[in-house]
Amino acid sequence: MRILIVEDETNLASVIERGLKGQGYQASVVESGEDAVLFVCTEPVDLVLLDIGLPDRDGQEVLAELRRLRRDLPVIMVTARDDMPSKIGALDRGADDYITKPFNFDELLARIRALTRRADQAQAATIAWRGLRIDLLSHRVWRDEDEVTLSRREFALLEYFARNPGRLLSRQQILAAVWEYDFEGESNVVDVYVRYLRNKLDRSLEPSLFTTIRGSGYRFDPPPPG
């Protein structure tokens, strides 16, 4: 369980970081909105504590950006502004919860636990976007209304992509996660399986769900809303 702390007050950030580590969480700190977005693009993160007053960008803008990258990522807004408009704004933009500074550390822990329980339950069942639904229990997949039959390996690859939408995933990362070994040297097995998924899941006339990043790997882009 890895928590990203986005907080420009260095003392507060390190108190939270130490506290979370003391509870057995992995914790990392970034101090700006740009760094938060970059971190979520490149590192596995399970929950974000997001300060609303950041030096470079408004926390609510950062929240919207994080939501575009990872719709299911739990985010707790940390706000010093104890006024309703900013709270409502944050919840409208997809924050899962908020906490007002100064806060009691036990309260923060309780909120983190509540949120991760919810996320675990949701995660256990399905991952869905408009037009693409993945049932993680029965390993069934639907594109629009039609069920798509995938092999075990195809499903595992799709699940890995779906758990990391918007992230650049290298062939090595994909091999390690889906084939569960570090493949030395050249292998085109990932490319072959991405082609299988494209054939089964992409719609003609629409961009592929799986973007090739030349020389690097692939990025899964969920179907756009609307």
Ligand code: CA
């Ligand atoms: Ca701040």
